Amino acid sequence: MKNCLVVDDSSVIRKVARRILEDLSFEIAEAEDGMKALEACRKGMPEAILLDWNMPVMDGLEFLAQLRREPGGEKPKVVFCTTENDVAHIAKAMRAGADEYIMKPFDREIVEAKFAEVGLI
Amino acid sequence: MTPNEYDYLRGYLKQQSGLVLTAEKQYLIESRLLPVARKAGLASISALVAKMKEPGQSRICEAVVEAMTTNESFFFRDKTPFEHFVDTMLPKMLEARARERRLRIWCAAASTGQEPYSLAMCLKEAEAKLAGWRIEIIGTDLSNEVLDKARAGVYSQFEVQRGLPINHLLKYFTQNGDTWQISSTLRSMVQYRKLNLLENFSTLGQFDIVFCRNVLIYFDNPTKVDILGRISKMMPADGFLVLGAAETVVGLTDAFKPMTEKRGLYQLGGAAAAATPPRGLATGTLGTTAPTGAAGALRPAIAPRLSVVRP
Numbered sequence A: 001m002k003n004c005l006v007v008d009d010s011s012v013i014r015k016v017a018r019r020i021l022e023d024l025s026f027e028i029a030e031a032e033d034g035m036k037a038l039e040a041c042r043k044g045m046p047e048a049i050l051l052d053w054n055m056p057v058m059d060g061l062e063f064l065a066q067l068r069r070e071p072g073g074e075k076p077k078v079v080f081c082t083t084e085n086d087v088a089h090i091a092k093a094m095r096a097g098a099d100e101y102i103m104k105p106f107d108r109e110i111v112e113a114k115f116a117e118v119g120l121i
Numbered sequence B: 001m002t003p004n005e006y007d008y009l010r011g012y013l014k015q016q017s018g019l020v021l022t023a024e025k026q027y028l029i030e031s032r033l034l035p036v037a038r039k040a041g042l043a044s045i046s047a048l049v050a051k052m053k054e055p056g057q058s059r060i061c062e063a064v065v066e067a068m069t070t071n072e073s074f075f076f077r078d079k080t081p082f083e084h085f086v087d088t089m090l091p092k093m094l095e096a097r098a099r100e101r102r103l104r105i106w107c108a109a110a111s112t113g114q115e116p117y118s119l120a121m122c123l124k125e126a127e128a129k130l131a132g133w134r135i136e137i138i139g140t141d142l143s144n145e146v147l148d149k150a151r152a153g154v155y156s157q158f159e160v161q162r163g164l165p166i167n168h169l170l171k172y173f174t175q176n177g178d179t180w181q182i183s184s185t186l187r188s189m190v191q192y193r194k195l196n197l198l199e200n201f202s203t204l205g206q207f208d209i210v211f212c213r214n215v216l217i218y219f220d221n222p223t224k225v226d227i228l229g230r231i232s233k234m235m236p237a238d239g240f241l242v243l244g245a246a247e248t249v250v251g252l253t254d255a256f257k258p259m260t261e262k263r264g265l266y267q268l269g270g271a272a273a274a275a276t277p278p279r280g281l282a283t284g285t286l287g288t289t290a291p292t293g294a295a296g297a298l299r300p301a302i303a304p305r306l307s308v309v310r311p
């Protein structure tokens, strides 16, 4: 079973994502901001991270930049999942080391397609 | 709707588009045709059927046929056909057509354009090897409505997130609010035409590669055999046919044979393969094949970009 860390400040989104990803056979951990996500990653790098952009304490982009500097931090496949759905934001996320990008609102099919795209399924 | 009306519609659809509806698909007819009836100011399916039988109602008949087609498609659907395209079909064709530098591709059920545009993106990515080549992609479909959408190349946020890698979205699309339009360069690589596969399509000419995916599945076996037979006659001996994940030629026809270890990929079968020489040979280039590994395609660029041939 692959591990996926779901990072989002909305508990509703975390719950929806958890349900979809558990159906896809992922073991889920949750974090509500970038700082907590970074702490979780330092304890053990997940295979996949589903990452919101706008969050308190530390946003998704800052988290990603820090993650990629951590030992082993290049390993997780990072899929952004955010309402920031314009070209400029997407390009910025990709330059920062994201692997894929989901524009909210999302559904089961999109999550599955994007995770397949980066070879997680 | 009465059983008689249902039978009439079933018969009509089978005859017009090949669509086979089993006896229990009444709900499908109702859910798809009620909006057509309403749009024409008719209260029920019964009224719609009565209208269809009047002379001079070809517009409404066409709307009925189009409404009953399933148009779902997505970019890089099932992924492997496009991997086969890049890893198997293109390299083979680059070598085999090195002299003519011409390649013709047909998407025989193009729907809203995702399939031909996925092929166009594959070609764009391989552009360096294709300098000086004339590559045509023809997309055909029965339905005008889907062809209009394909020509416009405008997709919803949902549609661009199913199968399309994010880097391709950034590279080949422009955003307009909630929708995304595929670039004019890619649009100009595909020609769309209305075509019913039940009718004669030999005038389209020869095709090296045919994508005929997720359409035969709606037809009965004799119709599938007929269409596959006629497609095979439009292909050179070394051509490739691609079918959908739930489709096959096995047990139907020997016009094509599956390629080993290439799921969904077919080449001309026994008799047909022997009877049809590759196009290069047919046009008198016998004995002038490019040396292996030094295909003309790899020479320095003559034309800097893919040219589009308007037939």
Ligand SMILES: C[S@@+](CC[C@H](N)C(=O)[O-])C[C@H]1O[C@@H](n2cnc3c(N)ncnc32)[C@H](O)[C@@H]1O
Pocket (backbone or CB within 6 Å): B016, B017, B018, B069, B070, B071, B072, B073, B074, B077, B108, B109, B110, B111, B112, B115, B140, B141, B142, B143, B146, B195, B196, B197, B198, B212, B213, B214, B215, B244
């Ligand atoms: C499910 S779509 C397939 C799209 C694409 N090839 C794919 O695999 O994603 C099927 C298409 O076949 C078209 N179609 C159905 N009957 C047809 C016929 N008799 N001739 C030509 N096209 C037909 C429909 O209009 C529809 O757009």
